[in-house]
Amino acid sequence: MVVVRRAALEIRREEDMVRVRRSVRQWADELGFGLVDQTKLVTAASELSRNALVHGGGGTVVFEALEDGPRRGLRLTFTDEGPGIPDVELALSDGYTTGSGLGFGLGGAKRLVNEFSIESRRGAGTRVVMTRWK
Amino acid sequence: MDRIPILKMGAFLLVTIQVDMHDRLAMALQDDLSNKIVETGARGVLIDISSLEMVDSFIGRMIANIASVARVLDAETVVVGMRPAVAITLVELGLSLHGVRTALDVERGMELLETALADGPR
Ligand SMILES: Nc1ncnc2c1ncn2[C@@H]1O[C@H](COP(=O)(O)OP(=O)(O)OP(=O)(O)O)[C@@H](O)[C@H]1O
Ligand SMILES: [Mg+2]
Numbered sequence: 001m002v003v004v005r006r007a008a009l010e011i012r013r014e015e016d017m018v019r020v021r022r023s024v025r026q027w028a029d030e031l032g033f034g035l036v037d038q039t040k041l042v043t044a045a046s047e048l049s050r051n052a053l054v055h056g057g058g059g060t061v062v063f064e065a066l067e068d069g070p071r072r073g074l075r076l077t078f079t080d081e082g083p084g085i086p087d088v089e090l091a092l093s094d095g096y097t098t099g100s101g102l103g104f105g106l107g108g109a110k111r112l113v114n115e116f117s118i119e120s121r122r123g124a125g126t127r128v129v130m131t132r133w134k
Numbered sequence: 135m136d137r138i139p140i141l142k143m144g145a146f147l148l149v150t151i152q153v154d155m156h157d158r159l160a161m162a163l164q165d166d167l168s169n170k171i172v173e174t175g176a177r178g179v180l181i182d183i184s185s186l187e188m189v190d191s192f193i194g195r196m197i198a199n200i201a202s203v204a205r206v207l208d209a210e211t212v213v214v215g216m217r218p219a220v221a222i223t224l225v226e227l228g229l230s231l232h233g234v235r236t237a238l239d240v241e242r243g244m245e246l247l248e249t250a251l252a253d254g255p256r
């Protein structure tokens with residue numbers, strides 16, 4: 001598998017989330033994803049950007065266009081230096097929230113992509129990597 | 135700060151969401167709509183989301199909140215024009231938006247509201 005293109009965006013303010021959504025749409029479109037897949041990627045990215053901003057105090061997202069033989073994919077990596085997630089399993093379950101949300105962000109985003117992983121430790125920030133293949 | 139305009143159409147209010155909303159804008163809309171329902175005594179709210187390219191958990195929650203507040207204020211809410219790709223994604227995300235009625239377009243949304251008003255108790 002090779003990374004054919006890479007770029008990064010900061011997530012520091014609410015307006016940045018709008019920029020992230022726009023960029024994901026554009027990357028997905030350029031990679032040839034159909035409308036439904038584009039919408040899934042944009043929605044998952046919106047959830048993770050908001051988590052990085054609201055729970056993680058801001059962070060970054062790295063975009064990577066992937067090629068694996070004939071397959072093409074988009075990998076998005078969200079990183080923040082926030083408080084971390086003490087219990088990832090619990091955080092992934094639908095309806096679990098420590099804020100005022102619905103608690104569907106993490107579990108929902110996971111359902112919208114093909115590969116999804118969370119690396120997080122209390123006090124050491126959070127990294128979420130997700131990939132959708134065409 | 136920008137605001138999403140709210141139009142009065144007879145006994146109903148029409149909100150057309152045309153921008154990729156950031157969260158503050160969504161919160162402001164919720165407040166503005168509640169005030170407007172009280173101010174005008176509107177019996178129905180139409181939220182046109184045909185321009186929205188995605189509905190995530192935040193916007194979903196906002197729509198559900200608007201519908202519950204409207205109900206308490208004796209007004210029905212209909213979401214109109216949801217794109218098929220958005221609807222598919224919303225289901226997979228796990229949001230049910232229960233209690234929120236939907237219609238294909240504004241015209242059909244109005245019909246739905248009129249029927250609901252004619253049938254419903256007051
Ligand atoms: N980047 C992060 N840093 C720290 N905690 C996080 C992070 N992302 C998620 N969490 C924790 O996991 C919980 C679940 O996240 P999830 O996105 O599913 O729900 P939510 O953000 O609370 O609500 P919403 O449905 O609006 O997304 C959060 O309430 C928070 O406690
Ligand atoms: Mg969330």
